[in-house]
Amino acid sequence: MVEIEGRIDSKWIHSADPPQLIKERQIDGKSFARVAGWGMYVPSRVVSNDQLVQLGVDTSDEWIRERTGIKQRHLVSQGEATSDLAVKAGQRALDVANVRSRDIDLIIVATCTPDHLLPSTASIVQDRLGAVHAGALDVNAACSGFVYSIALATGQIESGRASNVLVIGADVLSAYIDWPERSTSVLFGDGAGALLLQSSDEPGVLSATLGSDGSGAGLLIIPGGGTRLPPNGHTLGNGDHHLKMNGRQIFRGATQMMERAAGAALRSSGLKPEDIELLIPHQANQRIIEAVGRKLDLNPEQVFMNVDKYGNTVAASIPIALCEAIEQGRVKPEDHIMLVSFGAGLSWAATVIRWGTPLPVHRPFYVRFKQRLGRRFSAIRSIWRRWRRRLRGIVERFSSNGSAL
Numbered sequence: 001m002v003e004i005e006g007r008i009d010s011k012w013i014h015s016a017d018p019p020q021l022i023k024e025r026q027i028d029g030k031s032f033a034r035v036a037g038w039g040m041y042v043p044s045r046v047v048s049n050d051q052l053v054q055l056g057v058d059t060s061d062e063w064i065r066e067r068t069g070i071k072q073r074h075l076v077s078q079g080e081a082t083s084d085l086a087v088k089a090g091q092r093a094l095d096v097a098n099v100r101s102r103d104i105d106l107i108i109v110a111t112c113t114p115d116h117l118l119p120s121t122a123s124i125v126q127d128r129l130g131a132v133h134a135g136a137l138d139v140n141a142a143c144s145g146f147v148y149s150i151a152l153a154t155g156q157i158e159s160g161r162a163s164n165v166l167v168i169g170a171d172v173l174s175a176y177i178d179w180p181e182r183s184t185s186v187l188f189g190d191g192a193g194a195l196l197l198q199s200s201d202e203p204g205v206l207s208a209t210l211g212s213d214g215s216g217a218g219l220l221i222i223p224g225g226g227t228r229l230p231p232n233g234h235t236l237g238n239g240d241h242h243l244k245m246n247g248r249q250i251f252r253g254a255t256q257m258m259e260r261a262a263g264a265a266l267r268s269s270g271l272k273p274e275d276i277e278l279l280i281p282h283q284a285n286q287r288i289i290e291a292v293g294r295k296l297d298l299n300p301e302q303v304f305m306n307v308d309k310y311g312n313t314v315a316a317s318i319p320i321a322l323c324e325a326i327e328q329g330r331v332k333p334e335d336h337i338m339l340v341s342f343g344a345g346l347s348w349a350a351t352v353i354r355w356g357t358p359l360p361v362h363r364p365f366y367v368r369f370k371q372r373l374g375r376r377f378s379a380i381r382s383i384w385r386r387w388r389r390r391l392r393g394i395v396e397r398f399s400s401n402g403s404a405l
């Protein structure tokens, strides 16, 4: 048995401002990070529990609902990759914020299922969004990746190095599922969600805490395909590229560490449990979510859940849940929202956000038109750049042949 330990208190990466300090920081001229836009995208293919049974998985709708709360999941179709979902979610977040792609300073894509080992999925997203002035990187902290990325983005904004950071959580874990393996195949779905964080005079992200316990690395792992077990015929034959999980240990760790991480982020923000209007936990299992809510003394109305519709979408689960909570009117201006996650690594993270954006957001038609036009233009510019590089290559080859003669 692997014991999960964590000293969260020593791991603040960004200590929040207790309310009395907020004023001082404004006088210092430092800015805060607030949520300015949000968006989600899930693939159109919906697979119900019964359809999994029809596909030959040795399970039942009753077992899956009872043990996990999941009723269905969205899965990608052939040819659909992580960046395809990420771009759509990112575009929607930009639309809501009414921010142009060219004004983004940094794109962070939280994913453990990138399009390729390299380049980063974030670079592909940067090109497709036409974010010509943005840096781009991926963050792999599995299911905790989105909250980790919020913390990193907040640091960039508060230090004055960025004004607009697009944070996307996107995963296509279905690519690594061993479908006949019922202990994992019924749990996961594909999707993407995004937040645009923007510098502001008003506090937004109040606190964040991150943690990790690598002694539990083997509990949730895709063993093959990296440098430890490089891909070859043997690893493929062995199924080493499939996700392996010790469900019971992960279950125990999730309830323990999500409670502790949430408590730590709350203390750091200077708030009490009753100040939190909505908890958005990582959506892995209804029983885990309910247990975390109970341990934090929150009533069920304070805890958001949509695992029934999407399953566990890994780094995308929290932003997808947040987008749906907004759509359902469960997030109001000035609310305090807590995000808390747990996943492979082991890793965990929590953040408290003060919701400042007035809702709902109305975008006039000409703004939407301009944004659509901008996207078309960036697609054309990307094609032009590829062709220009190719032509340069041809010209250089000819000229070097000429000089060799």
Ligand code: UT7
Pocket: 058, 059, 060, 063, 064, 067, 068, 143, 182, 183, 186, 220, 246, 247, 248, 250, 251, 254, 282, 284, 285, 312, 314, 342, 343, 344
């Ligand atoms: O983002 C983090 C990623 N993962 C998680 O958060 C997952 C955390 N773990 C869990 O959610 C739960 O442990 C599971 C849902 C994976 C499993 O639930 P459980 O109540 O812990 O079941 P179990 O593993 O203890 O298995 C109980 C029984 C076993 O049968 P026996 O040995 O008692 O005869 C399993 O073989 O249920 C069986 N079983 C299934 N039966 C029907 C396991 N999976 C299935 C299935 N359908 N899909």
